[in-house]
Amino acid sequence: QLLLQESGPGLVKPSETLSLTCAVSDYSISSNYFWGWIRQPPGTGLEWIGSIYHSGSTYYNPSLKSRVTISVDTSKNQFSLQLSSVTAADTAMYYCARGVFSPAWFRETYFDYWGQGTLVTVSS
């Protein structure tokens, strides 16, 4: 059974860089899927941050693109998120998930497995 587990600091200072890792268990990250990050500010809805394929191809939310970097480490079977210049507006539950893609479009069309999420608070 595929398991995804997010990890990283729960508190980040304003203007610093948020860094999270998603460890994938019992499944190869080099298989034919995308791997994505989604966040959810407290009491509000879901926001797609971006996704990566094991080859390193990345897709980012245009509204966050200038601050986001997603990378993959196939040797450790994990992928990571970096979000720079954070503000209080970046306070959220951050989820990693597996993305299924259509052969017609080289990007995920839905997420079938999700991690439990990790809460990141931006505060001094």
Add this chain to the structure above:
Amino acid sequence: QSALTQPASVSGSPGQSITISCTGTSSDVGGYNYVSWYQQHPGKAPKLMIYDVSNRPSGVSNRFSGSKSGNTASLTISGLQAEDEADYYCSSYTSSSTVFGTGTKVTVL
């Protein structure tokens, strides 16, 4: 890319059917047959309920069904049960991003 529009809340009595709408544009919902729906209980991660407009993943009850007409997708829950009380989010593929809906709180009366 703007969030897809969902009603803030929908309610129904046990055994009834309810429908949640998800309205977008021709650039997202109307342009692709890649609408998905997620159920989220408080404090839990989202769970995939419907993908590619109307397909159910293995293990999801057949009380959940999805459809689409033009720029609006819908999720119908039939035979409403107490365990269905949760938040529901739609999502759509677009050429530049994945966009989620504003979310709907389903209350079982």
